[in-house]
Amino acid sequence: YPWDKSSLKSMPVDLQQFKKLDAYALKVNVKSSVEELVKALLKQARTDLEKVRAIWMWICHHIEYDVVGYHNKSQLSTKPEDVLQMGKSICEGYAKLFEQMCSVAGIQCKKLSGHSKGYGYKTGQTFTGDSDHAWNAVYLEGRWHLLDSTWGSGSVDDSFTKFTYRYNEFYFLTHPALFINSHFPDNSNWQLLKTTLTLKEFENNMLHNSNFYTLGLLATHPETPIIQTVNGKASVSVDCRSSTLFMFKLKGRDEHGLMTLKKQGMNLDIYPQKTGRHKLEIFAKPSKAEASDNIYKCVLEYIVECQSVDKTTRFPKDLHQPVGPSWFSERQGFLRPSHREPVIHTNDGRCSLTFTLGKDIRVLSSLHSDDSSLTEEMGRQHILQIHRGNQIELKVHLPHAGNFVLKIYSKKKSDPGNYDYIFNYLIVCLNTEVKWPAFPQRYNKWMEDYEILEPLSGLLPANRNVQFKLKMHGIAKVLVQAENTYPLTHNRGCWEGTCNTSGCREVFVMVHENANHSFYSYVLKYQVETQ
Template structure:
């Protein structure tokens, strides 16, 4: 409180008259004082919080008790300072919104995405998470969008997802203004990446169509200078110059696999690389740097560690750097690219190089580039939140195809994952329908995959303890059926215990359960929706709605079954009602079974394709269902068998028959003699037969009145014969 507030009105007037000549000096003092304060603590980048709720009155927030000042430094990192108790103060309500960018959420009072945690000092970011110790404050918004803060006492280091800060601040492709060792101004990019683009600057690749075609066909080898002059005939802007140089190198320089293994046989000098047309990464980067220099583009050759062809999840990087790439200065900031990886790939043993242009590594967003490139100098990460080498080692390697295919994120963010109760689960989100494959230790077994419209879920059940290699592959759903899947993720899977109760059938075809893919193949609806069907008594029912003129049949497979394929099929009874198809399954024994529905358009040539898979599981050991009766070719769609369903009938018994046979004029059962069936008003054919002295029973029918020619429909076997 100012001292003059305690003076009387008369004393204040006299003081003002006396001090009036000093007013200009006082105003200057206030101006400089305010500027100093704003430089140290900008009111628009400061938020104050209390222990308890902040009361909002007339657009301002009043608080008492212990307070925390939250601001951003020049690196845009949150800095928190705690203050002792003081009298109520007032600050503008919008202060919080200016700094945090809170999104409105009226449904949840305390949503994790509307929560920010602060410490006294800077938040240390480790492997996508932030660790903090000491006194902390939890900052959130309630349903009325009022900031609410709770203080907690000192405690051990805690971890919370790093994206907590980003979700509240909002993503900005913000380029910092701090000077760096690179000279000039370096772009500092927010993390995580902007999912609308894989590039560090907005690009329309169609604008390069003619330039790319020209640059890829230029064939100048006599000097780097002449090569650059030729490329610049069609490239004018700095961006076009960089693009032309990139395209030429990616299409004309191959990786020197021989030089990789024998250093005496390789050269990284730009002139030698141009002449020979091959080099290792250092030669690629050196040639790129020199060509940019001749074109008047600022370019930097960088080195560091990489997750390349020989990388395995969990690798610890030691010693000298193993890779080189470049940074170019465009549009007021630095941008990253790797022409070595843009040109093609080598096998794991590095014995063969294949040209395969990869657009991903041209001006890649730094938040994606850091997945497999770790520079020796930290500032060349070009990230606002820097990663440590330990984080880089621990993080999962999202391969370039992961992002090129429109995949967004995996639930398993570390390179090593562990099973829990014998199972590990990986979920991947995508922008569009995507096809996936997986293998464990090179075999397509022990994995259960389900598709969603925006990704997939993979459950893995290793059958022995230890360390396993899990690979995940993907391709776009709209791509040609013949196109190969690309590797998108690889994990080291540690298994400490095995789930003996679940052993997936080797014949199980992925994905499992109804999905957009089964709909595309003609299964419009299916029940149950769950990919796994548990049955205690060994009986279950699957129903589908099929598209027009779709022919279907089903098969049953199991690792533990010694039955023939024909016998296994007879444990499925199919009934068709137009577009509706019903499959009754009676499992022959306990265990896990792969149930497949195969489909083909009647108008198309070729064989049936698997349209839908289920995993059927029965743990009851006493289950021993017999086969269904054998059907003959004259058993038509629309026919329905009510009883008997068991294909093996008891001996010396009277057995009831009930069937629906549309279009039939006469029906009977033949065993040791003929037993006629009677047509009821309900549309069923009913009757009995005696199995005495019979080895098999035949159901037959005729479609023409008075015709003694019968068609065989069903066949049963009698026990003990």
């Protein structure tokens, strides 16, 4: 059984062809005896595969896990007739009933027992003593196949007090290469693998639950459930076929990590801020919004053992996972990013990012830091957005050294609604000399394809002549208002001129949209340094 990753099952199964049979099996309501029940189920089943399918569907939807019986074995019978009458049992009862029903249907079936990584399994634990689980093997089309109707029927909650029916297709004729991931039979021949695993290998192998495979995920690195940090950092990556969205939780919170999306998976670097053992959970969901259950499902669990803490790598609380551009931001219309990495390092406190924008997109960006003096309003003023055709440039001038989050939002121009958050970058500046003033304040009449060439700083020196150069179109006249008013002259698409800043605290740029009107609109506001 080499697993070619094209199918999760050990034989070709067309689930569409089973639709009618499945629906029929669910409706059968015979409890008088196992023989009568099988007789009723087989009315619609011709092949051995169809017979096994009908039995499987019936058990998965009519027998519930007996959480009370599990805790109190004296109240419990796993005899097939009793399981049928009671409508509930533990794994042993499911497997015996399955075996008995197959026998009545004339199909070879065996009950297998062994260790499982199911309820109560702790990541990285060892298995000792008697086996704790039971399942079945059925003989179809000349060879044996594996299935687990207990796990196919649903799940119990963490406190092991409540069972919920939740049908799981994955455990029907599961490929042995995948089944061994969670089921270790007492007799290794029943692994049905050419090269069998030892119990030690089974214990050390990463547990990939059914969500992992049904979401189309392929591999994980590392392949062992317990990871040691190196210099305070641990790295995990997941490979998958198509665009999948991921999230993580370290000790139940999505912090102290940096996750990036790849076309075929994701990378995650974790920096625990305490030594010791930390539970790391990875969640995934398909990116297509039309997926019926569009929620994140846990696909992996690691234990991160942290020997030393990296105190230098700290992430701002506003940092949102995943970080950096990806197929997701591309899908939202942010193409050809100048910076493909999630972290931007700047020494002089300045950086400039460019994107080619898809059609009909309006962009909003903001800068955040854990330093409380940077308000949301001020955070916006430290970014200058410049549109040139279908290109956008984001110029960022940091107010001080530190770690900043650059958040990028967008909406359709034709859409009156709010902006949607799309993605973010982490900007890191270690140079403590850095202290850039904000850009000039832009008013509503400042069009998105206007451009400030100079002065870029929103804070002008006092008592100086300051040179202005602004790219604006479709206007008749431009004035700079300080203590006095200075007109700018139009020259090759730019409005240019000088203004003197003495005797004033603020400088405004105003435009005349129509030469015949006396009405001016404010477009920019600058502050002047105090003496």
